[in-house]
Amino acid sequence: MILDLTVKVGDRVVNYSGLPATAEIADSSSNGDSVVVSDNRSAMNAEIFSYKQRSIDIINSVDQHKNIIAGCDAILNDLNPEYAQKQQQDAKLTSLEE
Numbered sequence: 001m002i003l004d005l006t007v008k009v010g011d012r013v014v015n016y017s018g019l020p021a022t023a024e025i026a027d028s029s030s031n032g033d034s035v036v037v038s039d040n041r042s043a044m045n046a047e048i049f050s051y052k053q054r055s056i057d058i059i060n061s062v063d064q065h066k067n068i069i070a071g072c073d074a075i076l077n078d079l080n081p082e083y084a085q086k087q088q089q090d091a092k093l094t095s096l097e098e
Contacts, residue, residue: 005037 001021007014016028016037025038025047038044077084 002017003019003021004015004017005019007016015030016035017030019026019028019037024040024043025036028035028037036044036047038047073087077087
């Protein structure tokens with residue numbers, strides 16, 4: 001079962017269509033904006049905490065991913081001489097520009 005919802009926001013009327021009727025929280029992009037709709041404060045709090053935690057996890061994994069990139073570059077340099085040469089040329093150009 002789905003639900004179509006019409007909401008007045010200020011002077012604007014916004015329609016959200018195709019929302020699951022039994023869900024406590026749902027995503028909607030039916031009007032062009034990506035919006036989370038909920039009638040339950042606890043569900044909204046949980047969604048916001050989850051969204052925040054995902055961002056924190058991404059920020060905390062930056063160094064790990066930098067190491068992965070460096071490792072991949074090293075392997076590509078060993079496996080592909082053309083790639084290694086291009087990397088050396090890029091490094092030389094960067095140092096000349098500085």
